[in-house]
Amino acid sequence: SQQGEEDPQALSIQEGENATMNCSYKTSINNLQWYRQNSGRGLVHLILIRSNEREKHSGRLRVTLDTSKKSSSLLITASRAADTASYFCATDAPDSWGKLQFGAGTQVVVTP
Amino acid sequence: DGGITQSPKYLFRKEGQNVTLSCEQNLNHDAMYWYRQDPGQGLRLIYYSQIVNDFQKGDIAEGYSVSREKKESFPLTVTSAQKNPTAFYLCASNWGVGTEAFFGQGTRLTVV
Numbered sequence: 001s002q003q004g005e006e007d008p009q010a011l012s013i014q015e016g017e018n019a020t021m022n023c024s025y026k027t028s029i030n031n032l033q034w035y036r037q038n039s040g041r042g043l044v045h046l047i048l049i050r051s052n053e054r055e056k057h058s059g060r061l062r063v064t065l066d067t068s069k070k071s072s073s074l075l076i077t078a079s080r081a082a083d084t085a086s087y088f089c090a091t092d093a094p095d096s097w098g099k100l101q102f103g104a105g106t107q108v109v110v111t112p
Numbered sequence: 113d114g115g116i117t118q119s120p121k122y123l124f125r126k127e128g129q130n131v132t133l134s135c136e137q138n139l140n141h142d143a144m145y146w147y148r149q150d151p152g153q154g155l156r157l158i159y160y161s162q163i164v165n166d167f168q169k170g171d172i173a174e175g176y177s178v179s180r181e182k183k184e185s186f187p188l189t190v191t192s193a194q195k196n197p198t199a200f201y202l203c204a205s206n207w208g209v210g211t212e213a214f215f216g217q218g219t220r221l222t223v224v
Binding site for chain 2: 004030031033035040041042043044045048050088090092096097098099100101102103104105
């Protein structure tokens, strides 16, 4: 079963614009993580936000978490063509022993 | 360099044949995972292991088997009982609860 659901499913923007994608989940969590996947490759970890945190930054990435709404957002500022990838949220639930439940992902295309 | 290695990158299976996908990590991680990814979808958990000589079924374990005889290795066998094995298979590892996962580059399995 999939815990996280990303929105939108696909996003097309131009270089320099910001990209925002959202993730909703169903049960309580220890933390929520965001990953990037380039076509045909493995996933790369971007950022982890714990359930007691509300916002986290890493370079051009900004992640927010609202546990009352069971939702998170990932903002990529000043997008580059190299940001073209699929982005997934993953939740780590209290009884999961470190297993991650992934959403279906948001496919982002950044055009020059 | 530390990392997680999957092999082969591409694998072709005939009907009724068992095949084994390799996953090796030198990150000294305790936990290892196998995920399946179908086109345009998220990752679904097949099996996971939190310690040597122990493993548990994930959400879609039917038709698959694993072993964890060494800390660094977690091979996945796709058996003939798996009726629709064509997919992209991803292996991951982490320190367990509350930690980020590191992924291999994946194995694309095709039934011919």
